[in-house]
């Protein structure tokens with residue numbers, strides 16, 4: 510089994526795709542990963558429209574502010590939200606926040622499962638919603654949240670810089686950084702390991 514952190518860290522946004530067939534077995538696993546994402550109250554208020562037809566891909570690329578490279582992807586998965594369902598249970602917070610978070614969790618599952626199967630993805634958030642809805646006959650009350658381009662990657666882009674852990678983590682209070690979290694947490698296993706390394710180094714030096 511692959512290490513999940515390794516999959517998370519090595520996933521990249523793929524810009525170019527190979528004109529290569531992607532097996533249904535893989536696509537179905539990816540969709541299965543999506544539907545197993547967490548959702549508020551387990552309401553699963555999402556639908557996934559798999560687009561394989563060339564003319565529809567072209568329309569979606571146009572809707573996506575002319576990001577035409579996505580037409581080379583084998584499939585475009587349009588993640589759609591049924592916000593009304595969330596609003597019924599959770600009001601405005603369900604409509605505006607939970608629905609977006611539910612779909613984002615499903616999208617991340619899509620990206621990670623695809624990557625673990627050797628496929629590349631590109632999360633497209635920039636698009637004209639109405640154009641996407643028209644192209645795919647999506648009803649008025651349903652909101653497309655993202656278009657995921659999926660296919661075999663032509664090249665793996667370099668990892669863009671990510672903020673180091675220390676700069677994005679606070680403890681207990683906003684802006685409160687801890688220089689040595691292991692010490693603060695009294696994680697003696699880590700502290701002992703460190704001490705052993707120090708002792709070993711000291712012995713080697715002598």
Ligand SMILES: Cc1cc2nc3c(=O)[nH]c(=O)nc-3n(C[C@H](O)[C@H](O)[C@H](O)COP(=O)(O)O)c2cc1C
Nearest residue numbers: 520521522523573576631632633634635636668669
């Ligand atoms: C909400 C959202 C919208 C995005 N929209 C686009 C997009 O329209 N086009 C695109 O090429 N990439 C898009 N991306 C991908 C980001 O540009 C990409 O995740 C970021 O540059 C970091 O690169 P990485 O995914 O390789 O870590 C989007 C990502 C997110 C989360």
